[in-house]
Amino acid sequence: MEGGVESASKDVDQPLLSLRGISKNFGAVEALREVDLDVSAGEVTAIIGDNGAGKSTLIKTVSGILTPSEGQIFWCGERVALKTPREADELGISTVYQDLALCDNLDIVANMFLGHESLRYRLLDENAMEAAAKVTLNSLAVTTVRSVRSLVVSLSGGQRQSVAVARAVMRDAKLVILDEPTAALGVTQTAQVLSLIRRLADRGIAVLVISHNLNDVFTVADRLAVMHLGRMVHVGPISEFTPQTAVEIITTGTFVGAKANSTRSQPSNAGDRQ
Amino acid sequence: MTDEESSLPDESETANSGLQESQDQDVVAIDSATSVLEADDVSDGSFNAYLKGSLTKLRSGQSGLLPILVGLTALVIFFQLKNSLFLSVGNLTNLLTQASYLVMFGFAEIWVLLLGEIDLSAGYNGAIGGAVMAVLAGTYHRYPWWLAILGGLAASTAIGALVGTIVIRLRIPSFIVSLAFLLGLQGILLKVVNFDNYQGSVSVLNGPLLDLVNGNLSRTAGWILIAGAVGIYAVLVIVSDARRRRSKSEGAPFIITLVKVFGVAASGLVLLLVCNANRGIIVPLSGIPFCVPIILGFLITWKFLLTRTRFGRNIYAIGGNAEAARRAGINLGLNRVTAFALTGLTAGAAGILYTSRLGGSSAAVDGGQLVLLAVAAAVIGGVSLFGGRGKMIHALVGGMIIAIIYNGMGLIGLDAATQDIVIGLVLLAAVSVEAVSRRGSTVRA
Numbered sequence: 144m145e146g147g148v149e150s151a152s153k154d155v156d157q158p159l160l161s162l163r164g165i166s167k168n169f170g171a172v173e174a175l176r177e178v179d180l181d182v183s184a185g186e187v188t189a190i191i192g193d194n195g196a197g198k199s200t201l202i203k204t205v206s207g208i209l210t211p212s213e214g215q216i217f218w219c220g221e222r223v224a225l226k227t228p229r230e231a232d233e234l235g236i237s238t239v240y241q242d243l244a245l246c247d248n249l250d251i252v253a254n255m256f257l258g259h260e261s262l263r264y265r266l267l268d269e270n271a272m273e274a275a276a277k278v279t280l281n282s283l284a285v286t287t288v289r290s291v292r293s294l295v296v297s298l299s300g301g302q303r304q305s306v307a308v309a310r311a312v313m314r315d316a317k318l319v320i321l322d323e324p325t326a327a328l329g330v331t332q333t334a335q336v337l338s339l340i341r342r343l344a345d346r347g348i349a350v351l352v353i354s355h356n357l358n359d360v361f362t363v364a365d366r367l368a369v370m371h372l373g374r375m376v377h378v379g380p381i382s383e384f385t386p387q388t389a390v391e392i393i394t395t396g397t398f399v400g401a402k403a404n405s406t407r408s409q410p411s412n413a414g415d416r417q
Numbered sequence: 418m419t420d421e422e423s424s425l426p427d428e429s430e431t432a433n434s435g436l437q438e439s440q441d442q443d444v445v446a447i448d449s450a451t452s453v454l455e456a457d458d459v460s461d462g463s464f465n466a467y468l469k470g471s472l473t474k475l476r477s478g479q480s481g482l483l484p485i486l487v488g489l490t491a492l493v494i495f496f497q498l499k500n501s502l503f504l505s506v507g508n509l510t511n512l513l514t515q516a517s518y519l520v521m522f523g524f525a526e527i528w529v530l531l532l533g534e535i536d537l538s539a540g541y542n543g544a545i546g547g548a549v550m551a552v553l554a555g556t557y558h559r560y561p562w563w564l565a566i567l568g569g570l571a572a573s574t575a576i577g578a579l580v581g582t583i584v585i586r587l588r589i590p591s592f593i594v595s596l597a598f599l600l601g602l603q604g605i606l607l608k609v610v611n612f613d614n615y616q617g618s619v620s621v622l623n624g625p626l627l628d629l630v631n632g633n634l635s636r637t638a639g640w641i642l643i644a645g646a647v648g649i650y651a652v653l654v655i656v657s658d659a660r661r662r663r664s665k666s667e668g669a670p671f672i673i674t675l676v677k678v679f680g681v682a683a684s685g686l687v688l689l690l691v692c693n694a695n696r697g698i699i700v701p702l703s704g705i706p707f708c709v710p711i712i713l714g715f716l717i718t719w720k721f722l723l724t725r726t727r728f729g730r731n732i733y734a735i736g737g738n739a740e741a742a743r744r745a746g747i748n749l750g751l752n753r754v755t756a757f758a759l760t761g762l763t764a765g766a767a768g769i770l771y772t773s774r775l776g777g778s779s780a781a782v783d784g785g786q787l788v789l790l791a792v793a794a795a796v797i798g799g800v801s802l803f804g805g806r807g808k809m810i811h812a813l814v815g816g817m818i819i820a821i822i823y824n825g826m827g828l829i830g831l832d833a834a835t836q837d838i839v840i841g842l843v844l845l846a847a848v849s850v851e852a853v854s855r856r857g858s859t860v861r862a
Contacts, residue, residue: 228744228746229746232746240744242740243741244738244740244741244744244745245738245741246733246734246737246738246741246742246805247737247738247805248733248736248737248738248805248806249730249733249734249737249805253730253733253734257730257734257741257742257745257747258734258742258745258746258747259745259746260727260730262727265726266725266726267724267725267726267727267730269661269666270660270661270664270666271664273664273666273667274664274665274666290667291667292667
């Protein structure tokens, strides 16, 4: 494991985030077992796996909610300890949870600046916040909201997701983690959110997506990371997978597809791939 | 922000069908994904656009104060038709002093209602504030009036902060904690009014303290007050609206700014003319009651705190979605305790007004009734009991409505029993409208 760490930190084209040997125990339950994962800027990495595979636990360790029992986290090649969500936030790791964490009773601008309001003479600077919110929404081509002063309660599911993502981007996030971003959305809105995810990556942001929906994953992801019962079974570019093989790995936990489809058969360790 | 559709049944029906239509249209508009963020109909600030925006808000259940003001006007017309004394200058001024402590208790309760909490002890807490003030200024201590007021406010603020701390630290629902305080503070009140050999009743003999509600500004002072207040308001509104337009923020067109300024100026003038007219029967009596600038001062300060500061934004955020606020890095405990302390402070001010109006404090003060009327005032005005929605002005309107109903029904000779039944029905009607509109506004989400 140490050798892998050395190579990860010396690599010129180093990944933005590297997880090495991450384990997490809840009492006797092993939620994560020696998970390795690299996430690069400008790429959409999708984590897939069945219920209980450890996807949520993994992103919680990255977003600072859970501290891993063992293992190391590297950010831009430097070892970091993410003890609180605030520490992750300060590094530029923003997580958009499935419930989006928006305040229905506030408008879009207030939600985007929640906890980070711009001040002028120690008072809220509404004009500056409104202008910045508009710039961010426009840069992400979020064009379906009628007014940035609309209350969030009046927005559709896709628009809410867009607001939550825009909030992450506005705070100069370098890594945006999305937990089931399309779970509750209709067809049109799913398409909107997926193109939004694509634009995030095109801006050079690293995106980590958890999803159950393989259609969405194959539409938007550059790399797939498949988990099974707390282990990272396989990480690779999306071209290594077909929906068929992906389902097989998710259910069986072994990378059958590699032997059948790919000549680049390799051990299931992201660090060794480089 | 009250999200009420209408207080009148026939109007709400049409509003409902309109709502349905507008929602269908909105869905189409959203799905067609046209670029409307910068579209002219929102940000060019024209009068038509503003009107259209307001209409959309109205139909989607964000009707603001409109329905409640319609209800208020209807009440005024009804009582005036039944008894022509209702709109006499004497009765109107009387109404202001009757409403003063109700409105102030309403302000107090709003701080915790916005969090989705409740403080049932605010009534007795205020009563204690008033009693402490009366004792400090009383025969045995003779502190100056301002020190007595500070003492009363400090006592109430401390009690409010204690209630909040227990709620936050022990994670007990505020309903139960404040219920315990309601019962306990009743006993404390008894102790306070029996302090210094007072025998259960403390009179206020200090001139300025009696004048808080019962005294009046001189006519000239009234003119200066109103002119100053309207002038400052006009400058602030015009400057801030101009800055909004310059930075291309969404907001009201200039004509609406003018309408706001003229509306405030006209209300100020009416208030001034009513209060400055002679209402004395034997000796001449005129002038704005002292409680009016006190109430306005609290209204403006609290509104400022709620809408212009980070603290106010945090209160709304916690009331709207506490988990979201926590994840955004907002310190929930500190903000909540501060809100409870502000409830205590404002309740103290309300209790001081109440004590001043009655000329003293005694064990007979019914803090339970006071706090329930405070909650009623806030809710009738449009504050949500679920947290996150409401403004200080709602307590002003709601408190005025309660005062008008008691005052008007007294004038037309209805007995206390009928008065209580009517107040109950009005409260029920107000929350029903809120509940229905709440359903309306979440349909699309």
